[in-house]
Amino acid sequence: MAAYRYPKIAASEITPQGVWMNRRSLLAGAGAAAALPFIGGSGAQAAPLTTTPGPYATDEAHTSFQDITSYNNFYEFGTGKGDPASRSGDFQPEPWTLEVGGLVGKPKTFDVDALRAFPLEDRIYRMRCVEAWSMVIPWVGFPLAALLDQVEPLGSAKYVAFETVVRPEEMPGQRGLFQPMEWPYVEGLRLDEARHPLTILSVGLYGATLPKQNGAPVRLVVPWKYGFKGIKSIVRITLVEDEPVTSWSRMQPSEYGFYANVNPEVDHPRWSQASETRIGEGGFFNSARRPTLPFNGYAEEVASLYDGLDLRANY
Numbered sequence: 374m375a376a377y378r379y380p381k382i383a384a385s386e387i388t389p390q391g392v393w394m395n396r397r398s399l400l401a402g403a404g405a406a407a408a409l410p411f412i413g414g415s416g417a418q419a420a421p422l423t424t425t426p427g428p429y430a431t432d433e434a435h436t437s438f439q440d441i442t443s444y445n446n447f448y449e450f451g452t453g454k455g456d457p458a459s460r461s462g463d464f465q466p467e468p469w470t471l472e473v474g475g476l477v478g479k480p481k482t483f484d485v486d487a488l489r490a491f492p493l494e495d496r497i498y499r500m501r502c503v504e505a506w507s508m509v510i511p512w513v514g515f516p517l518a519a520l521l522d523q524v525e526p527l528g529s530a531k532y533v534a535f536e537t538v539v540r541p542e543e544m545p546g547q548r549g550l551f552q553p554m555e556w557p558y559v560e561g562l563r564l565d566e567a568r569h570p571l572t573i574l575s576v577g578l579y580g581a582t583l584p585k586q587n588g589a590p591v592r593l594v595v596p597w598k599y600g601f602k603g604i605k606s607i608v609r610i611t612l613v614e615d616e617p618v619t620s621w622s623r624m625q626p627s628e629y630g631f632y633a634n635v636n637p638e639v640d641h642p643r644w645s646q647a648s649e650t651r652i653g654e655g656g657f658f659n660s661a662r663r664p665t666l667p668f669n670g671y672a673e674e675v676a677s678l679y680d681g682l683d684l685r686a687n688y
């Protein structure tokens with residue numbers, strides 16, 4: 374993936390998390406849905422969401438709202454870490470439709486209100502990017518299994534395929550001479566991975582709707598896998614029989630696999646995966662690198678999904 378660079382966004386373009394949280398409670402108190410705060414440099418509007426504490430919380434310090442919304446990978450807006458925040462001003466995540474179909478008994482289309490109507494939980498997860506950096510993100514979301522239940526997958530459905538929106542007119546990374554990858558960005562999970570209680574569709578973070586740069590209005594979060602599995606701004610979910618094509622393995626099969634479970638013992642061909650830098654704890658080359666944990670620390674919950682699978686061969 375692209376070179377490691379911290380984004381050059383003026384501090385004045387980013388609402389500090391504390392200020393933003395205060396505004397949010399102020400708004401909630403006043404019941405004022407009309408005056409929504411703006412997030413980051415992208416002009417994304419945030420609305421508070423009603424949530425309940427979910428399972429799997431961690432006592433690790435949360436990465437700051439500023440870091441989570443200014444250091445991003447979202448190649449539809451460019452490959453620089455600051456591009457998703459600074460170049461997503463034209464992106465319109467609302468209105469939105471998410472079509473769910475394929476091998477299901479009841480295909481269904483969800484709009485944003487329908488997505489936010491699922492019982493929303495706070496899910497505080499570690500996120501480990503394949504580039505060897507990590508964050509702790511307080512997502513707001515609901516189990517993907519809850520959505521799958523509504524469409525009634527058929528017995529023949531073995532995998533779930535996901536697709537990001539294609540809108541060159543709103544996404545500068547999808548137009549022009551240099552396009553880093555083939556669009557749409559696509560991802561996939563085995564059906565049992567998709568149904569695992571840790572797997573969520575996220576519609577928010579830090580208690581409010583998802584900023585554009587993080588994949589508004591709905592993105593996937595699979596915390597035991599490398600971050601690239603967490604496909605953003607999803608427009609289609611399709612239940613299928615065969616393992617679906619995924620963006621990074623299509624582009625570079627020798628470096629990125631379908632499973633992409635976080636594994637400190639399997640190095641990327643060009644760098645070690647044994648340790649990681651926690652964003653916010655210092656620069657990329659700081660000395661305080663943390664050991665990377667098998668399945669990103671979620672082995673107890675998910676290792677049994679892979680009994681009998683050679684994880685070195687099926688990375």
Ligand SMILES: Nc1nc2c(c(=O)[nH]1)N[C@H]1C(S)=C(S)[C@@H](COP(=O)(O)O)O[C@H]1N2
Pocket residue numbers: 441444445446447448449500501502503537558586587588599600601602603604605606
């Ligand atoms: N559509 C789309 N989804 C994407 C990406 C992308 O470029 N396009 N990047 C992935 C990668 S590599 C990572 S690490 C995470 C980053 O999520 P964040 O920016 O919310 O931290 O999003 C993933 N989802």
Ligand SMILES: [Mo]
Pocket residue numbers: 446502503504599600601
């Ligand atoms: Mo990533």
